[in-house]
Amino acid sequence: MITKTSKKPDIFLKKGQLVKGKWHRKHYHVIKKLGSGAIGAVYLCVHEKKKVALKISKQSTSISSEVNVLKSFQAVQGYHLGPSLIDVDDYQAHNGFTYSFYVMEYISGESLHDFMRNNNEEWLITLLIKFLNDLHVLHQQGYVFGDLKLENLIVSQKPTRLRWVDVGGTTLQGRAIKEYTEFYDRAYWQCGSRKADPGYDLFALAMVIIRVYYPNGFSKGNSPKKTLQQKINQAVQIEPLRKLLMMLVNQTIVRAEDVKQYLLQYFIHEKTRSDRRENQVTKNRQEAVYSYFEIGGILTIGALGYVYVTLFM
The missing domain is CATH 1.10.510.10 (Transferase(Phosphotransferase) domain 1)
Known part of the structure; x- marks a missing residue:
């Protein structure tokens, strides 16, 4: 016998749709779809004026498995291994089926x-x-x-x-x-x-x-x-x-x-090489300035000598 659960279709959320948790009663407003995979789809949502990422699937066991992974990550103190877990619940869709979802920290950035x-x-x-x-x-x-x-x-x-x-x-x-x-x-x-x-x-x-x-x-x-x-x-x-x-x-x-x-x-090696190059450039500049003043001093003495000879001899 084929049960209603075994024929459960995939779930697609629309922009502006409200997802309300069956047990915790929290509300999530859908902004857009972020991506999808073999397990389910991830949506950018807003909850209490804060952006969050919501993953929903018809496969409740897979959702539970991912939730356990996120909980395991959070147990490791001092590290951010993936997004922080915020909520876990079920969603009663308009088609009469129940879908599992979890909500996690939305990490903004670029690829x-x-x-x-x-x-x-x-x-x-x-x-x-x-x-x-x-x-x-x-x-x-x-x-x-x-x-x-x-x-x-x-x-x-x-x-x-x-x-x-x-x-x-x-x-x-x-x-x-x-x-x-x-x-x-x-x-x-x-x-x-x-x-x-x-x-x-x-x-x-x-x-x-x-x-x-x-x-x-x-x-x-x-x-x-x-x-x-x-x-x-x-x-x-x-x-x-x-x-x-x-x-x-x-x-x-x-x-x-x-x-x-x-x-x-590699990083340390390159930093050492870079410091050496900078030190060499600084040294070269100092030597150049010293040479400039040295030559300037010679030219000044020479110029004074030329003026003295021209005027007084």
Whole structure:
């Protein structure tokens, strides 16, 4: 027998629609749709004059799973692993079906691709160092982000940070990745399995960086790994970053902490080189000024001598 629940259709919310929680009785006014995935859709809403993000789905078990992930993140003191959880409830729709939803912090900002169009590659290194720290903490909690891609990341301001905004693909380590996007998927590029381990996220992170250089993506060709290597060599100018991407693609580095330390060493090295260049420029300027006064002094003495000889001899 087919039950009414098993035939539950997807839910679509319209601009201006009011979503009222069945149990907590809180009201959320829909502004616009932010995105959708395999589990459900996320909408920008207003609650008590404050913008929030509301995710709604016909799959109550999936919503419960994501809520548990967000609660687990909040239990980690001192870290902002994803958006803060605000509310969890059900919505009785006009079609007679009940849909589960949760409300989370709305993180405003811009996409990594848009941010990088106005900033240099040094900023990319800075964002990655901070993000890798969060990724390391996530892995320490026993999770893998899974569906790590540009669309699930945003560059927030004050402070400027790279943050994830959808935990729908988050999977316990050791299990099969439950949600992924082909371009960022390790198995799709024949570089490993689809098993949830830290290396899966780091491969996806490499693809996020590559996508910054190739906004429209590219096909994998007959030799996927060789295609990736060629694309990296063609686009990435910073040698340490190019080497890092190669290591991530080849899975010779599989810990977020190790990647962070690698980038920190690069950052420190470049800062030292920059300080040396600045010191050398300052030294050159000082020497130039000294030479100018020295020559000026000689010319002045010479000029005085010329006037003396002309007038008195």
